[in-house]
Amino acid sequence: MDKREFKNKAYNELAKITKALGNPRRMEIIDLLAQGPFSVEKIAEQTSLSVANASQHLQVLKGARLVKISKKGNFIYYQLTNDKVFKAWRALRELGLDLNAEAEKLVNDFYRSGEKMDPVSIEELRQKISGQNVVILDVRPGEEYQHGHIKEATSIPIEDLAERINELPKGAEIIAYCRGPLCVYADEAVSLLREKGFDAKRLKEGYPDWKALGLPAE
Amino acid sequence: MDKREFKNKAYNELAKITKALGNPRRMEIIDLLAQGPFSVEKIAEQTSLSVANASQHLQVLKGARLVKISKKGNFIYYQLTNDKVFKAWRALRELGLDLNAEAEKLVNDFYRSGEKMDPVSIEELRQKISGQNVVILDVRPGEEYQHGHIKEATSIPIEDLAERINELPKGAEIIAYCRGPLCVYADEAVSLLREKGFDAKRLKEGYPDWKALGLPAE
């Protein structure tokens, strides 16, 4: 094997993995799977894909070894192979938001429709925790909360927030979080909370980012 | 704009960037540009592409804002937009080497057949520097060395190594490095050095990795 042949093989391998990531639907699937394992049907539902199409995308991801499966009853659950997959995805996400003014503007426009949302960074949240009285609010679906969440976070899925909103204290500062910077559940929560007179902000990042930093989780 | 529309736009933007990275030739170009700026012709030469083809790939990278240009005389020099590009590339590289560990091992065993190469990690090199007598050998082309190199490294491009090998001390341990883990210059250097009776190993990573860690460079 000569030098060029070796290089071709090496870069082809890397490109195969990157190509598997380089599709909007599959990016969204990775983002979702960072929360924990999901069945094909759930994945299809969450990403607005047909089941067959979701399955095909999952085959591509599996072929690139980015995801692995486990079976339970009649279901097949997909999950990320390891946390390096999330780290690579996060690096691309950061790069994307950094490079692409358009994407960033898009996110901000969405966030700021109405009032200023002032997302709080993970570092800021950590400081808030150690000082003032803060409620950390997880607004993801219940199963995702159960699969792992920020330590001492309260779970009220965004769907139930309207009717359960009086479980939250008016005095405290409420920091809502969800799946990640591209997830809008936390924005919806902040909107609703502020309408009802709460002091609320969203966490800019999501639970997987918190966990990847090795911060306290449950 | 509804939720789904927002998600589509956001993930499309990210996928556009990832797609631009997800091609073997462009991966190699990014790896090369991590060393510093290069003209189109040089890039084509180093990656065994036709000039027109290299140019097209560079247009794709430029369209995704992964690279930027600067003009000097008749030449256009391409370079990475910022070091987040390198970091994302590195995350993908690590992921790739991790997911393909076994296949990669086979490739390496085949290519580096014969003796054990025992690549040294950056951390190990740092420890070696503070203690024993070690020569750090940069075997990349001269221009790349001049554009930035590990502090106190000696430059002998791989092309000149055979005839300049006696400039190196027999007593010291020689650590050769080049562009990165996928670059074979350092392997060739170690092979040659060991043949001539030197105590030589390669650095697993390359100069860009060293620099990205904020370690002493010149």
Place this chain on the structure above:
DNA sequence: AGTCTATTCAATAATTTTATTGAATAGTTG
């Protein structure tokens, strides 16, 4: 101005990727 040259563009054909549709599979449940 005219020449030179590094780079880009445009046209192409071959290949790959994608979403859709409907059928097939495999494993569980009654």
Place this chain on the structure above:
DNA sequence: CAACTATTCAATAAAATTATTGAATAGACT
């Protein structure tokens, strides 16, 4: 065993990507 169901497969057509070729451009020199 039969019925059920979550998932995958297979076939298709539309769209995108790729390398090649040769021409065009634009900027720097004489």
